[in-house]
Amino acid sequence: MTIVASGVMTLVDLNDAKQLVAYIGSSQQRQVIYNPNGGSYVPNYASSNNVLTPQLFIAGVNTDIAAQAKSIKWFYQTNSSGAFTEITASDSNYTLGSTAPKTLTIKGNVLASANSITYMCEIVYTDAGTGYDVTTKAEYEIIKVTNGTNGTNGTNGTNGQDAIRAIVWTPDGNITRNANGSVTATVDVYKGSSVVAGTAFKWYIQDPTATTSSGGDADGGAGWRLLNSTTNYGITGYTTKTITVPASAVASVESFKCVVTYNSVKYNDVCTIVDVSDPIVVTIVGTGTFKNGQGSTTLTAKLFQAGAEIDTGGTAYAYKWSIYDSNNVKNSTFNKTGKTITVNASDVNGRGNIVCDLDKP
Incomplete structure (x- = not known):
């Protein structure tokens, strides 16, 4: 055991500095769809800003104390390589909050010349019990997915079809705490930069013991257990666009797959949900x-x-x-x-x- x-x-130890746990919340999804044909972004951060909000917890306490931080600094790293660069002031791409919790608003299409950007929040908190400063960090990555350029048909001169893809994401974040609460996961189908409606949905939970003939099916593939009326772990909405996952269905970390049908073709994507235990x-x-x-x-x-x-x-x-x-x-x-x-x-x-x-x- x-x-x-x-x-x-x-x-009894009364003097140790407190253990801190930090997260970054966001108002938009992590994936940005770029359509090179029209130069458009979905979501378009210029019109639908992505607000990153630092969250800070003392281990064992579920109250967000980010507003009590001594200092909050934001940094970014391009394409997952090189040193982090500090964002010290607001500019055309960012609005840096001036009061705690110090949010970072992404208001420009910062992925125009990058495939990914990782943001790091460094939080310094003064432990009232010891007077010591405790530093903790959290990271958040946004990723650009680029559609293929339209080709030209030889017969009628019209542009070819836009790329179609499915994206599974968690609108309210992917964290539960101490086996409490729930998280929603939803699937969006994009045709080019436009969201289109799927016609059928299947959801799966990752399970290495599942096979295509036992627990799963050919659409989900081996290692994915199909959610249905008899096997669902308390998860609801498994035949719709959005599922609700209770914390009881998440043993530390769980991944979920959705297979969605659009125009008689099946597309899939995966998201991960984490239960953070104090x-x-x-x-x-x-x-x-x-x-x-x-x-x-x-x-x-x-x-x-x-x-x-x-x-x-x-x-x-x-x-x-x-x-x-x-x-x-x-x-x-x-x-x-x-x-x-x-x-x-x-x-x-x-x-x-x-x-x-x-x-x-």
């Missing part, structure tokens, strides 16, 4: 002292995540207890399990530490 958390009764804090509750080597004490391991107590019934995890003496030598005869245990004075040689390790059952 893999230990996912541990608690020690006699060790660390579990194990607190041991009970009396930790004995007198004259007599008596016993009852100890209970309480679990907290994102400020709330979890697993109050003690069934979601396996609780394993150990005792170490003052020389950090483990008591080999002490081997107890469960959320609540009884410790006898005879189990402790003078003084020592009792440890509760948390495993997945």
Whole structure:
């Protein structure tokens, strides 16, 4: 088994700087469709700005504290290579927010001469408990997808058909937290730079055990399990353009594929949804002292995540207890399990530490 958390009764650290987790939210999708025939972009950031918003969380707390940051800086990198360049002021392509949380608005078609741009947000937060500055970073990449140029027909001189492609994306972001909430994923079909309507939709969840004859089908291919009325993990909308994925369907990271039919031809794309779990804090509750080597004490391991107590019934995890003496030598005869245990004075040689390790059952 893999230990996912541990608690020690006699060790309390009140001075460590807080662990920070940063994300970047966006108001537009990451892919930009460029049509070289008319020189158009979809979405057109010049008319539909993409606003990037920094988000900052203290591990174990689900409140966004980006507005409390000491400083927020934005950088960009072109085509995933070379050094990052800091954006220090607003210009024709960007509007740099002046107050926290310091947003970055992309208001120009910055992919005109690049295939991708990666934006990095560097956040400095002053830990009120220690007075130390803690720095964390997050990245966000936008990608250009270019349509082929129109050809000319020999028979009638008209331009050929525009390229058709499907793009699966998550309009409200691809993050759930601590197995709570839900995320929507939707598929857009583009003919050139125009969005067209698909006529049939199939959604799949990635599963290495699925085959085209068992769990999947030829459209999804091996490794993709078809979502339907009997296999859906709580996901809804799997025969429509948009699905709603509950956090319970996401085990850390899950990928989803949509096969959409347009004009009797099938197209597909994939998106990934991530569940971000705050660390579990194990607190041991009970009396930790004995007198004259007599008596016993009852100890209970309480679990907290994102400020709330979890697993109050003690069934979601396996609780394993150990005792170490003052020389950090483990008591080999002490081997107890469960959320609540009884410790006898005879189990402790003078003084020592009792440890509760948390495993997945």
